[in-house]
Amino acid sequence: MSDRRHLAVWGDPIGHSRSPQLHLAAYRRIGVDWTYERRQVGRDAFRDALASLDDSWRGLSLTMPLKEAAHDAAEELDRHAALTGAVNTLLLGESLRGFNTDVGGIVDAFTHAGVTDVRTARILGAGATAASALVALSDLGATEVEFRARRPEAVDRLRPTAEALGVRLTTAEFSSIASDVDVTVATLPSGTVLDADLAQPLAAVGGTLFEAAYAPWPSALAALWPQSNVISGFEMLLFQAVRQIRIFCFGDQRHELPDEAVTVDIMRLAGMED
Known part of the structure; x- marks a missing residue:
């Protein structure tokens, strides 16, 4: 894995998002020292916010109203992103890869x-x-x-x-x-x-x-x-997050995590906490 260690979920509104609980529980279980935060970013601010990220950033989760903007910004799209015109996951690196894990x-x-x-x-x-x-x-x-x-x-x-x-x-x-x-x-x-x-x-x-x-x-x-x-x-929130974590770890949402069933159970409990 690369030295990129920062992750976040962006959207507007964003305060209600349970993604940080889900992702951080998984990263603790997997044993990687990655950060994952929320940030309120509106559609008009998306391009500038994306351009401001440095090489320490690994990827982004996108929620409304940013999925179409992320689709347009991506340089590569997976099949589901291409079919839906929506990207909820961006993997940063040599190219900007867009995925739809909601499907x-x-x-x-x-x-x-x-x-x-x-x-x-x-x-x-x-x-x-x-x-x-x-x-x-x-x-x-x-x-x-x-x-x-x-x-x-x-x-x-x-x-x-x-x-x-x-x-x-x-x-x-x-x-x-x-x-x-x-x-x-x-x-x-x-x-x-x-x-x-x-x-x-x-x-x-x-x-x-x-x-x-x-x-x-x-x-x-x-x-x-x-x-x-x-x-x-x-359930969709949980399993689309699992697929995002696969992408952030391996670059492929089909590549299962080690002991994935245990990780999913831990994420489920974390996501249900207030």
């Missing part, structure tokens, strides 16, 4: 919950997480994905991605009669409350729910879902 984080969250074979899916919302959800569902085997969003036109930007993945994308109103699907991914903003007469029919035929929001928990939607079939967004 893998969603896949790992489903897999950890025992959901490994998906054919049909429904995505609620078409915001920033929706592209990563679409790619993750394709990686899990989905060939048909229905979107329900308050602004159906927002789904249009995802059609080229669906076409590239070979996924049949359809749209429906929230009030439309819902068909059975294997899984539902909710990407609605944290705190969104769907009327019960809209949410309950979706819960009845929605299969396993992955709720991207995790604070407060349970979300209003998760509270209406059969609890045996609900995955919290904390």
Whole structure:
């Protein structure tokens, strides 16, 4: 490993981020003396902040609203970053390498919950997480994905991605009669409350729910879902962080950490602490 030892998560707002707890717990377990801090950086300040980093910096985690800016700044992109147009991880070095670990984080969250074979899916919302959800569902085997969003036109930007993945994308109103699907991914903003007469029919035929929001928990939607079939967004936060740590350690999000299962358990406990 190089002498680069500084890491951080950037975004705006950033005070709520649990990334420092997750990352620092892992680095203590692995036995590397790296720092990891939070820094509030807005979209307009991103380029200058990135340019100010010296050779002691190893990498960055990016949250909203910086994922598109990080995508544009990266000199190399992994497949998931290229498909989604979003980068949540930058590895600094001879070149600026951009990765999207949110996709893998969603896949790992489903897999950890025992959901490994998906054919049909429904995505609620078409915001920033929706592209990563679409790619993750394709990686899990989905060939048909229905979107329900308050602004159906927002789904249009995802059609080229669906076409590239070979996924049949359809749209429906929230009030439309819902068909059975294997899984539902909710990407609605944290705190969104769907009327019960809209949410309950979706819960009845929605299969396993992955709720991207995790604070407060349970979300209003998760509270209406059969609890045996609900995955919290904390699981994505955890597993995407594991993939970031793989990148910072080895330059590859597929390269597992030594005794990774133990490290994941330690990170989970650290991330749940107030």
